[in-house]
Amino acid sequence: MPRETLRPRGGGALARPIPSRAGLTETSLEGPSGDRPGSFSSGNRGRVFNGPVSGHTHDHIDWADRLVLLRAADALDAPAQAAIAARLVEKLPANPTVIDLGCGAGGMSTHFAQALAAANGGTIVLVDATPELLHEAERAVRAAVDAAQPADGLAPDGNTQRPDGRFATAGGAEPTVEEGSAERSGARLAASGGAEPTVEDGNAEPPGARLATVEGIEPTVEEGSAERSGGQLATAEGTAPTVEVRAVVADLADAALPDLLPAADLVWASRVVHHLPDQQAAIGTLAAVARAGGVVALAEGGLSFSCLPWDLGIGRPGLEDRLQAAQAEWFVGMREGIDGSVPMPYGWTVALERAGLADVSSFSALVDHPAPGPDGLVGYVHHHLSRLATHGADHLAEEDRATLASLLDPDSPHYLGKRHDLFLLGARTVHHGRRP
Numbered sequence: 001m002p003r004e005t006l007r008p009r010g011g012g013a014l015a016r017p018i019p020s021r022a023g024l025t026e027t028s029l030e031g032p033s034g035d036r037p038g039s040f041s042s043g044n045r046g047r048v049f050n051g052p053v054s055g056h057t058h059d060h061i062d063w064a065d066r067l068v069l070l071r072a073a074d075a076l077d078a079p080a081q082a083a084i085a086a087r088l089v090e091k092l093p094a095n096p097t098v099i100d101l102g103c104g105a106g107g108m109s110t111h112f113a114q115a116l117a118a119a120n121g122g123t124i125v126l127v128d129a130t131p132e133l134l135h136e137a138e139r140a141v142r143a144a145v146d147a148a149q150p151a152d153g154l155a156p157d158g159n160t161q162r163p164d165g166r167f168a169t170a171g172g173a174e175p176t177v178e179e180g181s182a183e184r185s186g187a188r189l190a191a192s193g194g195a196e197p198t199v200e201d202g203n204a205e206p207p208g209a210r211l212a213t214v215e216g217i218e219p220t221v222e223e224g225s226a227e228r229s230g231g232q233l234a235t236a237e238g239t240a241p242t243v244e245v246r247a248v249v250a251d252l253a254d255a256a257l258p259d260l261l262p263a264a265d266l267v268w269a270s271r272v273v274h275h276l277p278d279q280q281a282a283i284g285t286l287a288a289v290a291r292a293g294g295v296v297a298l299a300e301g302g303l304s305f306s307c308l309p310w311d312l313g314i315g316r317p318g319l320e321d322r323l324q325a326a327q328a329e330w331f332v333g334m335r336e337g338i339d340g341s342v343p344m345p346y347g348w349t350v351a352l353e354r355a356g357l358a359d360v361s362s363f364s365a366l367v368d369h370p371a372p373g374p375d376g377l378v379g380y381v382h383h384h385l386s387r388l389a390t391h392g393a394d395h396l397a398e399e400d401r402a403t404l405a406s407l408l409d410p411d412s413p414h415y416l417g418k419r420h421d422l423f424l425l426g427a428r429t430v431h432h433g434r435r436p
Contacts, residue, residue, distance in 0.1 A: 074107025075376060080365035080428050085111035087363070088266055088297055088432075089119065096265035099125040099289060101252050102272030106137025110144035112268070113243050117148035121241030125261065129251045138247040145243045252282055263291035270299035277340040280351055287355040290435040296357055297432040300348050302364060305426030307381050314414045315403030322400055323385075326392030348431040357433025369424040381422050382408060 074081070089096070089112060098116070100109045103126040116122040124141060128134040250257060252269070253276050267290045276282045286296045304324050311317040335341055344351060352360045369377060389396075389404045396404075406412045416422065 073380070074105060074110075076369065076374070076380060076424060077107065077367060077428070078111075080367045081108050082111045082114070083365050084108075084299070084428070084430055085115045088112075088268070088295065088430075089115035091295070092122075092265045094120045095122045097123045097125065097262055098266045098268065099127060099261060099264040100137075101127045101267060101269045101286065101289070103128050103137045104133055104270075106140040108268065108270055109137065109141045113141050113144040113245070114148045116243045117145060117241055119241065121243050123244040123246065123262075125264070126245070126247045127250050127252070127261070129249060131249055134247050134249060138245065141245050145245060148243075252276060252285060253278075255281070255285060257285050258288035261289055263294070264289055265291060265294045267294065267296045268299075269297075273298060274300060274335070275338075277338050278342040279344045280342070280354060283351050283355045287352075287357055287433075287435055292435055294435050295432055296352065296355075296435065297430050298348060298352070299428055299430050301431075302429040303427040305367070305424060307377075307384070307422055307424050309421050312403070312407070312414070314406055315399055319400060319403055322396065323388050323392060326395035327388060329395045330391040349433075352431055352433040355433075356436070358436050360431070360433035362429055362431045364427045364429045367424060367426050367428065371423040372420045373423055377422055377424060378417050378419075380424075381416060385416070 085108065089098070092098075096116070098109075098112050100106075100112065103109055106126060109124050109126060112124055116124070126134060126137050126141060128137065248261070250260065252272060254260075267286050269286055273279050273282050273286075283296075283298070286298070290296050306320060308320040310320070312319060349360050349362060385404060386408055389401065389408065393401065406414045407416045409415055410417065
């Protein structure tokens with residue numbers, strides 16, 4: 001798909017595309033707070049993408065090779081992502097511009113797209129430095145837009161459209177868009193492209209998922225604004241809301257980024273900043289991308305994800321606790337291995353305040369898939385443990401390494417694929433502030 005030639009806010013076309021220098025991803029190894037969950041299907045176990053690797057990544061991780069896991073991870077995270085997106089979007093003005101920096105496989109922006117389509121439309125700008133991930137993100141988000149935007153003023157269930165662009169049922173209630181719907185709506189897409197999008201498997205909410213959030217985000221700008229920079233005009237009366245999708249190859253570590261992107265009503269970065277050399281400087285860049293009154297939201301930290309019983313019937317009990325400790329040691333080494341790494345010895349809310357943001361706060365979304373869990377959970381746990389076995393090898397006792405080998409061996413009587421007591425429980429935390 002074509003990529004944009006960006007223009008600085010002050011005018012004048014750039015002579016060349018922005019270089020691809022950092023693998024910025026929405027889904028990544030989370031360090032002490034746990035790995036991002038994913039439903040890595042058993043049919044894809046061990047699958048890698050061996051296409052060209054896009055440039056240098058600050059953390060020396062090949063994110064393009066992890067596309068299958070990133071794409072699958074969004075399925076198990078879908079309920080939490082949808083709740084976070086709805087909460088952030090509901091406080092934005094009409095027709096907002098949302099920039100997803102380090103969009104990865106695009107999972108979060110599919111929910112931003114659905115939330116915008118359910119309101120009055122807007123613009124989503126996908127930004128990543130790995131072209132393979134950006135291509136997948138653009139495809140997935142366009143599919144979500146297409147599924148959420150109905151044709152001829154009718155909702156997918158046949159309800160009529162209100163003059164304000166929303167849909168109303170016979171009883172007056174507003175129906176929600178079913179996530180992952182495969183029905184083509186026929187709606188026009190305002191963005192460039194041409195490939196026919198397909199709906200990503202796993203966009204639907206997995207069974208057994210429950211959400212928990214904390215209230216408290218204040219409105220960020222005066223509502224009712226008719227036009228946003230980089231966005232589009234307010235939805236015309238009687239027409240379906242339009243969601244524009246743009247894809248940009250760029251590096252969050254580039255200090256010139258604010259001059260190259262439209263001013264945003266919401267700047268979103270999920271588990272990206274901790275992979276950059278100077279995290280505080282990166283947050284300052286995020287703040288500069290937001291317009292006055294705009295919101296900057298970071299998904300970082302949270303509660304470590306658990307998926308194993310304490311006593312597995314093999315090896316010493318408490319394996320998962322020791323795996324998480326090994327992961328924390330790996331994370332320390334990852335940060336130390338980043339060229340030019342700068343310590344940030346304080347929390348994310350303090351970092352937002354030091355970037356000049358106001359009304360700083362946090363909220364969390366629970367990811368809860370009780371045993372036996374949704375389809376794909378066993379595959380995710382297998383891939384998750386396989387990676388921990390590699391990353392944590394130097395920090396685990398020989399007995400724990402042997403236990404992992406047995407759990408991951410399909411021919412072993414202790415193979416985890418034979419278990420029915422695997423689960424997934426953790427929390428995603430969003431730290432946010434408003435640019436004065």
